[in-house]
Amino acid sequence: MTINPQAHLAQHVFDTAQLKSGGTRDGFGIGLVEAAEADERVVGLCADLTESVRMTAFAEKFPNRFFQVGVAEQNLVTVASGMAAAGKIPFAGGFAAFSPGRNWEQIRTTICYNDQPVKIVGSHTGLSVGEDGATHQMLEDMAIMRVLPNMVVVVPVDVEQARLATLAIAKDPRPTYIRLTREKFPIFTTPETPFEIGKAQVLLEGTDVTIVGCGAVLYEALLAAKALEGEIRVEVINAHTVKPLDAETILASVRKTGCVVTIEEHQVIGGLGGAVAELLAEHEPAPLERMGTQDTFGESGTTIELWKHYGLTSTHIIDRIRTVLKKA
Amino acid sequence: MAEHQPITDDKQLALLANTIRQDVLKALTAAGSGHPGGSLGMADIFTALYFHALKHDPQNPTWQERDRLLLSNGHICPVMYAAMAHVGYFPTEELMTLRKFGARLQGHPHRVALPGIETTSGPLGSGVSQAVGMALAARLDNKRHHVYVLTSDGEHQEGNTWEGVMMAAAYKLDNIIQIIDRNNIQIEGNTEDVMPLDSLRAKYSAFNWNVREIDGHNFSQIIEAINWAKDSVGKPTVIIATTVPGRGVSFMEHQYSWHGKAPKPEELAAALKELQTIREQIETNTYDY
Numbered sequence: 001m002t003i004n005p006q007a008h009l010a011q012h013v014f015d016t017a018q019l020k021s022g023g024t025r026d027g028f029g030i031g032l033v034e035a036a037e038a039d040e041r042v043v044g045l046c047a048d049l050t051e052s053v054r055m056t057a058f059a060e061k062f063p064n065r066f067f068q069v070g071v072a073e074q075n076l077v078t079v080a081s082g083m084a085a086a087g088k089i090p091f092a093g094g095f096a097a098f099s100p101g102r103n104w105e106q107i108r109t110t111i112c113y114n115d116q117p118v119k120i121v122g123s124h125t126g127l128s129v130g131e132d133g134a135t136h137q138m139l140e141d142m143a144i145m146r147v148l149p150n151m152v153v154v155v156p157v158d159v160e161q162a163r164l165a166t167l168a169i170a171k172d173p174r175p176t177y178i179r180l181t182r183e184k185f186p187i188f189t190t191p192e193t194p195f196e197i198g199k200a201q202v203l204l205e206g207t208d209v210t211i212v213g214c215g216a217v218l219y220e221a222l223l224a225a226k227a228l229e230g231e232i233r234v235e236v237i238n239a240h241t242v243k244p245l246d247a248e249t250i251l252a253s254v255r256k257t258g259c260v261v262t263i264e265e266h267q268v269i270g271g272l273g274g275a276v277a278e279l280l281a282e283h284e285p286a287p288l289e290r291m292g293t294q295d296t297f298g299e300s301g302t303t304i305e306l307w308k309h310y311g312l313t314s315t316h317i318i319d320r321i322r323t324v325l326k327k328a
Numbered sequence: 329m330a331e332h333q334p335i336t337d338d339k340q341l342a343l344l345a346n347t348i349r350q351d352v353l354k355a356l357t358a359a360g361s362g363h364p365g366g367s368l369g370m371a372d373i374f375t376a377l378y379f380h381a382l383k384h385d386p387q388n389p390t391w392q393e394r395d396r397l398l399l400s401n402g403h404i405c406p407v408m409y410a411a412m413a414h415v416g417y418f419p420t421e422e423l424m425t426l427r428k429f430g431a432r433l434q435g436h437p438h439r440v441a442l443p444g445i446e447t448t449s450g451p452l453g454s455g456v457s458q459a460v461g462m463a464l465a466a467r468l469d470n471k472r473h474h475v476y477v478l479t480s481d482g483e484h485q486e487g488n489t490w491e492g493v494m495m496a497a498a499y500k501l502d503n504i505i506q507i508i509d510r511n512n513i514q515i516e517g518n519t520e521d522v523m524p525l526d527s528l529r530a531k532y533s534a535f536n537w538n539v540r541e542i543d544g545h546n547f548s549q550i551i552e553a554i555n556w557a558k559d560s561v562g563k564p565t566v567i568i569a570t571t572v573p574g575r576g577v578s579f580m581e582h583q584y585s586w587h588g589k590a591p592k593p594e595e596l597a598a599a600l601k602e603l604q605t606i607r608e609q610i611e612t613n614t615y616d617y
Contacts, residue, residue: 043468067464067499075491078454082461085396085439085447086469090461106454106488114448115440 001225001234004202008192014226019186020159024216025123027159028180029054031166032091036062042170043083045069046093047076052182053093053123073099077106077118084116089170096122096138100177104144111175112150119169120145120177126215126265127298127306128183134297143270145177146243152176152197153243155214155264155272158187161240164195172197181265183303185216200246202253206233209321209328210253213263214239214272217312221263224317232321245275251284259287259328261320263312268292287327289320330387332415334380338547339610345375346607348410349576350600351423355406357596359427362435365573365586366404366480369511369544373478373569374411376550383473386416389444395473396446396462400455401480401509402436403588409433417444453486455479456506460492463501463564474558477506482514485523490535496564497536504564505557506537509544511573513584528568537566544569576603 003009012018036042036058044058045067059066069076073094080090092099100107100120111118122141129137145153152174156162162180169176194201200212204225211221211234218238225234235253239245254260260280262273273290280286293310307313335341349371356362378384383395399408406426413420418432425431432442436450447458459477466473483489496504508528512519519525532539538560542549550569557565573587574580577599591599609615 043465064468069495070491070498072491072495074454074488075457075460075495078457078488078492079461079464079495081447081454082458082463083465084461085458086462086465088465088468105451109448109451110454110458113438113440 001204001206001229004205006194007201007203008190009203010188010190013188014222016186019188021184021186022159023180023182023184024156024159024162025054025180025182027156027162028121028166028178029057031163032058033061034163035167035170036065039089039170041087041089042091043067043088044091044093045076045080047071047073047099049094052095053121055093073103074106077103077120078110080118081110081114081116084118089117089119091119091121093121093123095124095136096141096179097124097136100141100145101138108148112148115150116175117173118175121180122177123180124182125179126181126217127293127310127312128181128216128265128303130183130303130306131300133300137298139265139267139293139298140270141179142242142266142272143274146270146275150175151243152241153179154197154241155179157215157218157238157240158185158189160187160189160191161193161195165240168195168197179215181216186219188219188222195240198241198244198246200237200239200241200249202235202249203238204234204236206235207256208233209325210235210237210257210260211263211317212237212239212250212260212272212276214242215265217263217265220312220314221317223314224321227314227318228321232325234321239272242272242275245279247279247283250276250279254280254284254286259324261289261291261317261324263291263317265312266292267295269295287324289324291317291320331383331385336380341375341379341547342610342615343607344379344414345371346603346610348375348407348414350603351410351420352406353591353596353599355410355423355426356590357593358424359590361590362406362427363403363588364580364591365513365584366401366509366511367407368575368577368580369571369573370404370407370478370509371575372545372547373507373550374407376547377476378411378415380551381554382476386444389417393471393473396475398446398455398459398475398477399437399449400477401452401483402449405437408437412444452480452483453488456489456492456496459504459506460496460499460501463503464499466503475504477504479506479508481508481510481512481519481525481528484525484528493535493537500562501564502560502562505554506564506566508566508568509571510568511571513573513587515584515587517584532566536563538563539566539568541568541570544571545575576606578602
């Protein structure tokens, strides 16, 4: 395992105590203000969760470009569609369990098929929503967004990447879903870390096993790779764009290592694990272990309690690496 | 390129609506499926909009200053297609491609397929909210055009409709003009039997909209109501237009069974004969419209 110098990761990347932390929603909030400063077409809409989705700074700086729609997620995205039709670049924010959870058909028809550049901002995804429990821990959003024609699906790995991703999707003409977390996690990328929609990044280079992940839980894979240093050479890929998936980068890695572990805070059905399984089955069949929720709902608890219970910590990743290597 | 010049003569509008009704039925019969009830019922309103009320340029469908027309209940698109063709958006011959493979005239309207369609629609209840988005953007850009959104009565059973209705009033969007096709039918029966909607007037008044009820087949009432709506300050306006589904064809009128099936060739012939009779009455000033 060696750190990819092209990834420009933070110093002391494996030392959690030395890294700053934040929720990816925080990075989105910063990025939205920057995107709005750069392009006056950027507007924001929110369904009564302005602070929770970190749109307050935008709303205060650009009050005439911010639109409160109330607790009405179907309205949220259809109003956004209308604004996009009139030339705006709308960011429509809410909790992912409700947007895109409740308003999928409106997104399908009025945004994707209608081909409008609306940016659906889904916060509070994954088990790490924590104490609010399963109703609010969105674990199926990637599946229902990934399946839609025209839709881009972006899952930033930390705060800094969320900022860069927000700037990038504001400039991209396609309908986009950006998936965010509430909980604070280590910030291990830097402003120099490249971000390009559709281009996965190799964070750690290795030759024995490939880990493909997305979102904050991928940091656990870095810790696992570090723990296995000197024994197993682990390659870690950040698939921050789940659709379009960067087949080239992932397949090149698998041709080198011959086996794969995926990790995400999402159902293994239909999410990144599903996407990687489809890719491998068609192009490079290889032993695969998929980590995420295994066709089950979450429950109340702290992030670490839940990650331990549902098997998403670095310790679990080490176990799954050993499992997949036995199959390779 | 030139802005469409409004036709003001009721008789001329009635003749155009008659032509549009005939073309709707020919296209539906050729397609073998589709929705004649609402299409015939809304022919007069579509004629009044495209030939009189709308500020638009059929040769320049992306003209920034144009009024926007959204059809929320997309299934009655045959009447929109026919009106668009006759006002000059595309050749009338293309109407016979309705619902055919490769056609721009999709079974439900698709923005990307056909210039002049403002939004893709079909799934019910999303039109008012999209009109809200367009109206907010127009205000932000200091544009003075209006956003017309045509809805069905049945889609007022959708929650999304009322979410948009609430927001339009909250933001005082006086640049929105909604016209509801109050024809009292939906797929499985009469609206008041399936899921009652009355009183739409009282509901909209309570939601802080301007409300007017009109006869949706009376051009004077349609045009007068639209002019009244354009003058609104501080409130969105809804025109509840009572229409007869299947209007102009005796065996289709008021029959919910004609919501969503195409006429057979012999039924088309009978329908066209009736419409032709009406046409002669319009021409000889003996039709009571």
